[in-house]
Amino acid sequence: MKKVLRDTCLLASLMILSVFGLSIIWSGITAEIKLVFELFGLALIISVSNYLYDELVSLSIILSYIIKYFLISAIVMLFGFIVGWFFPSNFWMVFIYVGVVLLMSYFLDSFRIKKDIDYINKKISSRDKKIAEEK
Amino acid sequence: MRVITRQVENQPLTVIIEYPEYDKSASDLIRKINNLNFRFTAFDEEKQIRIDLSDVYYIENVERKMFIYTEKEVYRFNSTMSEIEEMIKETDMVRISRTCIMNTIHLKEIRQVKNSHLEAVMDNDEMLIVSRKYLRDIKSVFKRGEV
Numbered sequence: 001m002k003k004v005l006r007d008t009c010l011l012a013s014l015m016i017l018s019v020f021g022l023s024i025i026w027s028g029i030t031a032e033i034k035l036v037f038e039l040f041g042l043a044l045i046i047s048v049s050n051y052l053y054d055e056l057v058s059l060s061i062i063l064s065y066i067i068k069y070f071l072i073s074a075i076v077m078l079f080g081f082i083v084g085w086f087f088p089s090n091f092w093m094v095f096i097y098v099g100v101v102l103l104m105s106y107f108l109d110s111f112r113i114k115k116d117i118d119y120i121n122k123k124i125s126s127r128d129k130k131i132a133e134e135k
Numbered sequence: 136m137r138v139i140t141r142q143v144e145n146q147p148l149t150v151i152i153e154y155p156e157y158d159k160s161a162s163d164l165i166r167k168i169n170n171l172n173f174r175f176t177a178f179d180e181e182k183q184i185r186i187d188l189s190d191v192y193y194i195e196n197v198e199r200k201m202f203i204y205t206e207k208e209v210y211r212f213n214s215t216m217s218e219i220e221e222m223i224k225e226t227d228m229v230r231i232s233r234t235c236i237m238n239t240i241h242l243k244e245i246r247q248v249k250n251s252h253l254e255a256v257m258d259n260d261e262m263l264i265v266s267r268k269y270l271r272d273i274k275s276v277f278k279r280g281e282v
Contacts, residue, residue: 120270
């Protein structure tokens with residue numbers, strides 16, 4: 001199921017990129033096309049920052065997400081101001097958008113970690129049982 | 136499983152594994168033999184020592200120096216994390232943080248401390264910090280060979 005969902009998201013991204021990319025030929029860079037490419041650009045910047053953060057910093061899950069919240073909010077805010085998404089009056093919306101996405105990531109991450117730990121511990125106990133039987 | 140042994144003079148010790156199809160038991164057996172065959176050359180003061188992979192608990196990078204930890208001893212090891220990672224492919228060892236590579240043979244349990252960091256408890260009750268980023272790699276060691 002997880003693989004199907006991941007593949008669906010990847011396929012949707014490719015479809016959006018190719019449809020909007022090809023549309024440039026006929027309609028030039030419209031506001032919608034610009035927005036799509038800006039979102040992909042932002043996603044790339046966030047992914048690289050996230051990768052570097054995970055590579056260099058090792059903190060507890062909650063503290064890590066709190067720091068990520070401020071870090072990603074700062075990136076989105078800066079990017080948003082550069083490409084003209086936000087005005088000084090509505091920049092606070094960044095904190096809501098980033099908060100919602102990070103909250104979902106946090107719950108998904110916590111669930112995945114718990115599942116992985118259970119899986120590993122189950123494998124260790126069955127391995128140990130097997131070794132004990134062989135002895 | 137049939138076990139056939141024979142003496143062949145003037146040849147190094149050779150293990151040939153024949154299987155009708157590559158399944159979990161074949162993969163487990165190959166990995167176990169790889170583990171048996173694997174030795175690190177480390178240093179105890181100035182003395183050179185060969186350490187079996189099965190005796191290694193973990194390898195740690197402390198201030199850019201690598202150390203091999205066995206159940207009770209610590210040895211100096213001249214290598215880098217990336218070189219070791221290359222060496223330990225197809226063994227039961229796995230990277231668990233930026234500075235540590237653990238031998239899963241001696242892993243007793245993984246636990247999460249109150250929604251905080253992850254710990255690996257070894258069979259000598261020593262505890263190692265696990266980065267969440269590498270949890271998937273530990274899982275894949277246990278998953279390896281599953282069909």
